[in-house]
Amino acid sequence: MKTETKVKSINSIADLVLDDRVHKSLYSDKNIFEEELEKIFNNTWVWLAHESELPDAGSYKTATIGRQPVIVVRDRKKKIHVMLNRCRHRGATVCEGKSGKTKAFTCPYHGWGYGLDGSLRAVPKPEEYENILDKAEFGLIKVRTESYKGMIFATLKKDLEPLDDFLGGAKKWIDLFVKQGGGYPLKALGDQRFRFPGNWKIQLENTTDSYHFPIVHKSFIASVDEQAAEVFDFLDGDGFVEDLGHGHSVMVMIPELVDLEDNLDEPIPARYSDLAKQLANEGHSDLEVRRLVRAVGGGGFNLNIFPNIACSMAFFRNLVPISANETEIHHIALGGEGAPEVFNQKRIRIHEHFQGPMGFGTPDDGEAWERVQAGSMAGSDGWIMLNRGMSKLSTSADGNVRGAVCSETGMRAAYQQYKKLMATPSEH
Amino acid sequence: MKLDTQLLADVTAFLNIEADILDNKDYLQWLELWLESGLYIVPVDHNATDYANSLNVAYDDHEMRILRIERLTSGYAVSTQLSEKTVRTTSRFRILDDVDGLVRVRCAYSLYENNKNGIRCYPANLQFKLVRDGDSFKIAEKIVKIMNSSQYLTTVSYLF
Numbered sequence: 001m002k003t004e005t006k007v008k009s010i011n012s013i014a015d016l017v018l019d020d021r022v023h024k025s026l027y028s029d030k031n032i033f034e035e036e037l038e039k040i041f042n043n044t045w046v047w048l049a050h051e052s053e054l055p056d057a058g059s060y061k062t063a064t065i066g067r068q069p070v071i072v073v074r075d076r077k078k079k080i081h082v083m084l085n086r087c088r089h090r091g092a093t094v095c096e097g098k099s100g101k102t103k104a105f106t107c108p109y110h111g112w113g114y115g116l117d118g119s120l121r122a123v124p125k126p127e128e129y130e131n132i133l134d135k136a137e138f139g140l141i142k143v144r145t146e147s148y149k150g151m152i153f154a155t156l157k158k159d160l161e162p163l164d165d166f167l168g169g170a171k172k173w174i175d176l177f178v179k180q181g182g183g184y185p186l187k188a189l190g191d192q193r194f195r196f197p198g199n200w201k202i203q204l205e206n207t208t209d210s211y212h213f214p215i216v217h218k219s220f221i222a223s224v225d226e227q228a229a230e231v232f233d234f235l236d237g238d239g240f241v242e243d244l245g246h247g248h249s250v251m252v253m254i255p256e257l258v259d260l261e262d263n264l265d266e267p268i269p270a271r272y273s274d275l276a277k278q279l280a281n282e283g284h285s286d287l288e289v290r291r292l293v294r295a296v297g298g299g300g301f302n303l304n305i306f307p308n309i310a311c312s313m314a315f316f317r318n319l320v321p322i323s324a325n326e327t328e329i330h331h332i333a334l335g336g337e338g339a340p341e342v343f344n345q346k347r348i349r350i351h352e353h354f355q356g357p358m359g360f361g362t363p364d365d366g367e368a369w370e371r372v373q374a375g376s377m378a379g380s381d382g383w384i385m386l387n388r389g390m391s392k393l394s395t396s397a398d399g400n401v402r403g404a405v406c407s408e409t410g411m412r413a414a415y416q417q418y419k420k421l422m423a424t425p426s427e428h
Numbered sequence: 429m430k431l432d433t434q435l436l437a438d439v440t441a442f443l444n445i446e447a448d449i450l451d452n453k454d455y456l457q458w459l460e461l462w463l464e465s466g467l468y469i470v471p472v473d474h475n476a477t478d479y480a481n482s483l484n485v486a487y488d489d490h491e492m493r494i495l496r497i498e499r500l501t502s503g504y505a506v507s508t509q510l511s512e513k514t515v516r517t518t519s520r521f522r523i524l525d526d527v528d529g530l531v532r533v534r535c536a537y538s539l540y541e542n543n544k545n546g547i548r549c550y551p552a553n554l555q556f557k558l559v560r561d562g563d564s565f566k567i568a569e570k571i572v573k574i575m576n577s578s579q580y581l582t583t584v585s586y587l588f
């Protein structure tokens with residue numbers, strides 16, 4: 001019987017992932033964490049930024065691939081580059097801070113200067129380098145980067161499949177997700193960052209866990225009006241979870257809100273009637289008001305893209321692994337570029353209401369995740385169960401495995417990709 | 429610089445009472461310190477000035493203050509069930525100006541929290557707009573600039 005599988009009989013980390021459960025040591029074992037950085041984060045497409053976070057030539061954002069610091073920057077020709085944040089002289093980081101705008105990257109230690117495309121431009125007192133330093137060979141190290149619908153990914157693996165293939169079935173959902181600009185291009189409106197004492201996979205699972213919603217988020221549900229509370233009462237509805245391949249999954253909680261351009265003639269919910277009035281007073285047409293109001297609360301699904309980004313109803317959730325038992329989460333608020341100010345303002349307020357370190361939702365999620373981490377230390381052996389909904393699977397119109405909205409189908413999808421990557425032999 | 433020590437003493441007394449009320453989690457009493465039109469803001473970015481159009485950690489008007497207090501006291505929220513003890517100290521009060529009955533003040537603030545992870549400290553700069561109300565004041569704006577709010581925080585289940 002599976003429950004009697006002894007962890008001691010297991011030879012590789014991949015063996016800790018079964019079809020319906022994973023071993024609890026995946027949350028706390030330091031050696032496993034190191035191997036994950038190598039075999040997962042250094043070995044797949046990792047999300048770094050949204051293009052709107054780099055609006056101008058010279059706009060940059062610092063980020064990490066696993067634990068490696070990188071710079072995402074837009075050059076003078078508006079092309080996006082990703083580079084390791086490490087001076088080629090003796091290795092200092094050349095860029096600090098979350099984001100900003102610059103003309104060049106100058107190393108603080110001995111002043112080597114790099115262009116926005118990473119090329120080494122200037123070296124102070126070059127005489128001592130005569131004939132021994134070819135500047136062309138000492139640019140910042142470039143990382144392969146590709147984008148889809150403004151989402152910038154990078155990978156340290158040169159021969160990895162194109163981003164397009166990697167995203168595969170997730171693309172259809174990204175196309176739907178970007179509609180929440182309400183007819184305007186999607187724009188990042190800032191991020192809230194927080195850390196919790198738990199493993200990154202606990203958060204990865206959570207984005208595709210609707211089972212917890214009515215329990216953990218009871219205090220949030222109590223804080224919204226009846227109409228909204230009804231919208232969030234989705235466990236018995238027609239929602240579903242689909243395995244999209246490559247570890248990605250989508251959890252549709254509110255099917256009516258999958259396509260924000262549909263059903264524009266529906267009555268405007270009471271909680272948005274003030275917004276609708278304001279927009280109408282500003283002279284927006286009835287159709288435009290309806291499109292904005294429909295988009296303001298976000299879409300009805302969470303798209304979980306393995307390993308570090310989710311398009312979660314109305315925002316991006318980016319996870320950053322810090323150590324086996326610590327994870328940093330970035331909640332990036334979204335709105336429309338050039339959209340009416342009241343629309344973006346409302347989206348920000350809705351975001352603040354649930355998300356972030358003082359939101360009405362996140363702290364309770366955080367408490368549950370902490371408890372999972374703490375509980376995983378109990379006993380010398382034990383499994384995390386992921387079998388919910390396994391006996392009632394079907395096939396979706398797209399040919400994907402589909403389970404109920406509160407099934408653990410998305411978690412199983414993520415862990416099968418995890419298993420595949422962890423089973424790949426080390427390159428050295 | 430002319431010092432108005434009487435106003436400073438009044439403001440200090442008022443803001444120490446506010447801190448004491450929050451440490452004792454007497455949230456309904458806290459609500460009474462506010463003008464209804466007042467705003468309680470915990471920004472992410474300390475350089476932000478247009479808070480309404482920026483993403484904040486918290487941006488509470490009267491309605492949100494009431495909802496937040498309900499959340500903190502209802503017992504529904506798992507993160508508030510092991511009600512964390514807090515100790516806050518305020519100091520370095522400075523009156524920035526006093527125009528038409530509106531007093532702008534800033535001060536240093538540290539909040540110590542005890543929870544299952546041990547004691548955590550949040551140093552912050554506070555900024556207040558206070559309106560005279562008889563012998564006392566009402567809060568028209570409170571801005572809490574937590575030192576590392578633009579880097580990362582941990583989740584919190586009380587008010588700063």
Ligand code: FES
Nearest residue numbers: 087089090107110
């Ligand atoms: S380490 Fe960068 S110039 Fe020396």
Ligand SMILES: [Fe+2]
Nearest residue numbers: 213216361365
């Ligand atoms: Fe949650």
